[in-house]
Amino acid sequence: MVETSDDCRLGNRAxxxxxxxxxxxxxxIKERTQPFxxxxxxxxxxxxxxxxxxxxxxxxxxxxxxxRDLDAGLLPGVLWxxxxxxxxxxxxxxxxxxxxxxxxxIPVTFRENASACLQGRWGDLDLRPYQSAALDAWxxxxxxxxxxxxxxxxxxRLAFAAIARxxxxxLCLVPTRILLQQWSEQLRxxxxxxxxxxxxxTRDIQTLTVATFESAYxxxxxIGGQYELLIIDEVHHFGAGYRDEALExxxxxxxxxxxxxxxxxxxxxDRLRDLVGPVVFRxxxxxxxxxxxxxxxxxxxxxxxTPAERRLYxxxxxxxxxxxxxxxxxxxxxxxxxFVRYACRTAEGRGALxxxxxxxxxxxxxxxxxxxxxxxxxRHRNCRLLIFTPDNDSAYAVSREHLIMPITCDIGREERASxxxxxxxxxxxxxxxxxxxxxxxxxxxxxxxxIIGGVLGPREQAQRIGRVLRPSPGKRAMxxxxxxxxxxxAFQSYQRGARYVTRTVD
Amino acid sequence: MxxxxxxxxxxxxxxxxxxxxxxxxxxxxxxxxxxxxxxVGRRRAELDQHLFEPLPVTCPQFKKAQAIAVLxxxxxxxxxxxxxxxxxxxxxxxxxxxxxxxxxxIDRACDRLAIKGxxxxxxxxxxxxRERRVAAxxxxxxxxxxxxxVNLVLAQSxxxxxxxxxxxxxxxxxxxxxxxxxxxxxxxxxxSASRPHGEIILEISGPFALFKRTLVYARELASLVPRLAxxxxxxxxARCLFRDASPLVVIRAGDPIFPTDEPRRxxxxxxERFFSDFSRLATDxxxxxxxxxxxxxxxxxxxxxALVHRRDRNRYWLLxxxxxxxxDYLKKKLADFRSAGLSNLxxxxxxxxxxxxxxxxxxxxxxxxxxxxxAQRVLDIIDPGAC
Numbered sequence: 009m010v011e012t013s014d015d016c017r018l019g020n021r022a023x024x025x026x027x028x029x030x031x032x033x034x035x036x037i038k039e040r041t042q043p044f045x046x047x048x049x050x051x052x053x054x055x056x057x058x059x060x061x062x063x064x065x066x067x068x069x070x071x072x073x074x075x076r077d078l079d080a081g082l083l084p085g086v087l088w089x090x091x092x093x094x095x096x097x098x099x100x101x102x103x104x105x106x107x108x109x110x111x112x113x114i115p116v117t118f119r120e121n122a123s124a125c126l127q128g129r130w131g132d133l134d135l136r137p138y139q140s141a142a143l144d145a146w147x148x149x150x151x152x153x154x155x156x157x158x159x160x161x162x163x164x165r166l167a168f169a170a171i172a173r174x175x176x177x178x179l180c181l182v183p184t185r186i187l188l189q190q191w192s193e194q195l196r197x198x199x200x201x202x203x204x205x206x207x208x209x210t211r212d213i214q215t216l217t218v219a220t221f222e223s224a225y226x227x228x229x230x231i232g233g234q235y236e237l238l239i240i241d242e243v244h245h246f247g248a249g250y251r252d253e254a255l256e257x258x259x260x261x262x263x264x265x266x267x268x269x270x271x272x273x274x275x276x277x278d279r280l281r282d283l284v285g286p287v288v289f290r291x292x293x294x295x296x297x298x299x300x301x302x303x304x305x306x307x308x309x310x311x312x313x314t315p316a317e318r319r320l321y322x323x324x325x326x327x328x329x330x331x332x333x334x335x336x337x338x339x340x341x342x343x344x345x346x347f348v349r350y351a352c353r354t355a356e357g358r359g360a361l362x363x364x365x366x367x368x369x370x371x372x373x374x375x376x377x378x379x380x381x382x383x384x385x386x387r388h389r390n391c392r393l394l395i396f397t398p399d400n401d402s403a404y405a406v407s408r409e410h411l412i413m414p415i416t417c418d419i420g421r422e423e424r425a426s427x428x429x430x431x432x433x434x435x436x437x438x439x440x441x442x443x444x445x446x447x448x449x450x451x452x453x454x455x456x457x458x459i460i461g462g463v464l465g466p467r468e469q470a471q472r473i474g475r476v477l478r479p480s481p482g483k484r485a486m487x488x489x490x491x492x493x494x495x496x497x498a499f500q501s502y503q504r505g506a507r508y509v510t511r512t513v514d
Numbered sequence: 515m516x517x518x519x520x521x522x523x524x525x526x527x528x529x530x531x532x533x534x535x536x537x538x539x540x541x542x543x544x545x546x547x548x549x550x551x552x553x554v555g556r557r558r559a560e561l562d563q564h565l566f567e568p569l570p571v572t573c574p575q576f577k578k579a580q581a582i583a584v585l586x587x588x589x590x591x592x593x594x595x596x597x598x599x600x601x602x603x604x605x606x607x608x609x610x611x612x613x614x615x616x617x618x619x620i621d622r623a624c625d626r627l628a629i630k631g632x633x634x635x636x637x638x639x640x641x642x643x644r645e646r647r648v649a650a651x652x653x654x655x656x657x658x659x660x661x662x663x664v665n666l667v668l669a670q671s672x673x674x675x676x677x678x679x680x681x682x683x684x685x686x687x688x689x690x691x692x693x694x695x696x697x698x699x700x701x702x703x704x705x706s707a708s709r710p711h712g713e714i715i716l717e718i719s720g721p722f723a724l725f726k727r728t729l730v731y732a733r734e735l736a737s738l739v740p741r742l743a744x745x746x747x748x749x750x751x752a753r754c755l756f757r758d759a760s761p762l763v764v765i766r767a768g769d770p771i772f773p774t775d776e777p778r779r780x781x782x783x784x785x786e787r788f789f790s791d792f793s794r795l796a797t798d799x800x801x802x803x804x805x806x807x808x809x810x811x812x813x814x815x816x817x818x819x820a821l822v823h824r825r826d827r828n829r830y831w832l833l834x835x836x837x838x839x840x841x842d843y844l845k846k847k848l849a850d851f852r853s854a855g856l857s858n859l860x861x862x863x864x865x866x867x868x869x870x871x872x873x874x875x876x877x878x879x880x881x882x883x884x885x886x887x888x889a890q891r892v893l894d895i896i897d898p899g900a901c
Contacts (some may be wrong), residue, residue, distance in 0.1 A: 066698050066731075089724050091700045091717070096723050128610060229698055229722070253730045257722060349757065352519065382708065389614060411610030411619055413603065423600050430608065437611045455630045500777040 048447055056491050060109065062102070062118045064233025067257025069102050071095040075107035075114070083108050100283060103261035117261070120231075128201020131170040136300060139166045142289040146170060146264055150283035152244055154265035159474020160301055163266040167239045168198055170264050177215040181224050181254065183242045186415075186444060189425060191218045191241070201354040204230075208421055212253065220246060221254055228257035237262040243284055244269055247276035255283045269470055293470075293477065301477045304485035308501075310493040311376035321495065324367035331360030371492045373402035378409065379459050384488055385410055385438065390453040391486075392431065392444060393438035396472050398461035406440045406460070415441040446471045453480060458487040461497065489510050515736065516671040519581050523672070523756040530761045532668045534770050536660040542573035543657045546581055550651055558591050559644040560691055577664075579811040584664050588655065589647035597627065598643040602634060615686065622847045660771040669771050670739050672763045674732035676752035678719030681738075685746035687714050692800060693741060694718050703785060705807060713747070714807060727755060739765065744775030779803065784887065788862075791889035795899070798824055805832065808854045815850060817859075821896060831896045835862045835887070846878065860895055862887050 046273065061072040071080055071094060079112055085101035091225060097105060102118065109116045139162055142155045152175065157163050158420050171178045180195075182188050185208040195203050195218065204214030207223035213231055243265030246252055255263075267282040271277050277287075313321060335347050342350075351357030385393065393412075397403045400416045407414040411426045413436050424444075430436045432453070440443065446468060457476045459469075476485040491498040524530055535543070546569060553561040564581055592706075593599065608868050610619040624631045639645050673679065683690065687801070694716070702717040718738070720731035733750075741749045742765070744798050747854050750765040765771070778788040805820035823829035836844070844861070851859045865882040881891050 068721045091702045413607040
């Protein structure tokens, strides 16, 4: 129901200050959408008296004083915002917009971070040859690229070298709180300037700041205009659409993505190419093993279920398979996601999904797995051990049974840090974790990993294996993986992780 | 916020109101509250197990899950161990790392901690969420309040999935606009000419929503819902994105949702004092705290007060209080009011707080104040013969 009404626009305070008199659009272009990455050749004769000013506004860039004869709607990503009466672009397009203007010979100013630079001094940053090569590749890609190196190969050090070389305000994004702490500590050892921290209850913004993905997602609309370089650790978390705004709301023109496993999905990798850059350097574990990564042996141990466990497993599995096979008969081309969507709509489908979850849980920590884990812990009593479980309950069960410190999401920041320090010193000789230790944790001397349960994607598998590959003289890492025979776990694991399996022990 | 499976959105994109809890749900809500009360002091895992079983009275499972999500937020579980579980873990695990024998490690740790061996494993994880003890719920929480709280969370969880909100409202509009702007949202305001009671229409969305469907403003949009309860009348309409459909969710005044604390009636102590002083002094005049907003030069102005004569409603004055100011700022402000065709404006200016050495613009209806606005001086301007 539309009535006669007065139209009025209220922008935020900064905008209101700058635009006391909101102007009408100078060209009659209304909303339009453009494909990402599209470039346009804007040809118009311009006579400008002064530089054009761009302003950061809540994760976007707005045009303060647009030349009368310029069709801003043709610039990459720029849309007319009828709510405020200005042209607006997502912040990550700033560098492309600047480039377009510079091609037209129009000077552009963006004041947010004009005067800031890193004031502190950097310590010794010796790089290995492949790290130097990776850094050069990043430079040659205009400092917008992804580097794929295996876990333990020194990605963090490479990131520090990139920050030291660029010497511009930098925001480092890391996926977890544990990594936030680790990055901050390592930076402090090598850089004597102020280091900000955003996440895990801390909110300290500096010209060099480390933030968790979650905090960056919440805060980027406020701080996204302050940084010129974004370092994104474990960059494969982005690109699939979940919380991509953390990258989209930043104006940083230089971006460095780091990952051991860049996404294989075409859509995600295309999106990542837009938001961060292309993968310009890639090395695998095998290329580095022996010299820069430790040698390793991966042993898969098949375990049997007890008759009672088998009965429970099969019972749940039957409930699930009845519904799943019926769905597959009707929709032979459908994938797992579509099945889940379909199943959620009916009580029977929801029951099938619950049964599927219960059947998986039945395999998490079986009595045979518990027995073999005990034997492996005893066999490697003089080594440093990392034990990975499928869920927290199994981690606590291992912890109670073998008196091993658990590192889970329930363990607080200080206790976690203290446990890791004790593990490094040797006061603790083992840690057990479900997911917290999967990514990025720097544990130099762990020699043995026991993976209890193997229903993991190749990415998680690679990350877990990488935990014990940090090199030390004469080290040969051992990775044990326990799988329940003749179950979905074993089938999926062999299918997904066949390339890692070197030997199977019965 | 509730996950989508607990909201149970419709599968078609039609107009809906959230499926609120009402009196018909009180019976099972009471049973649920009783269960929480019965388990106070016991392990959280035991309560969880109990809640997993059906309640003694029938209830829709997803509504029960909604209520449990709200109750868990209100219930602050506590750790029940005579010594810090953190300390127990550190001691026991370091002792265990020294040798292979489990019992020996337990004995050594017990000696160090001076406790009995049988209970050390009970204390080991006493601070973990499932091991903590259930605490009592707030004393004032009753069945009807719980229903209101669940309804609020349900409405917020739906609105959190919206891209923009359209709110038609009357009363408390200034608070809503200011709050939305504080949370980084954009407000397009339309003053409805045809609506007789000064209703305004707000269209609220986040700047980035121009480019893509985003949930980045979920918290900000959702936080507006309980504030609306303080408006005299409102109707919020929002297209919310769910997996299978995008229904148009409508929330109206009178919907059973739990409100926030009452917003402050006055922006400052100064305003409050003026309101009471003037009301006492000028008995022929009404002081309207939140008059209808005025459109001026592409902006919307919310004057602080309107002063209306009780017997002659055409005698109508607007009063604006200015804290920090510069001469330029005041000139602009006056120009805004002039462009809106208003001549009946009184500006009250804090004479201590000028930000420049410039002169004040010449204007007869200017009241300078220090600490307190003198109501008599205002009355002298609008009603010279009153006293």
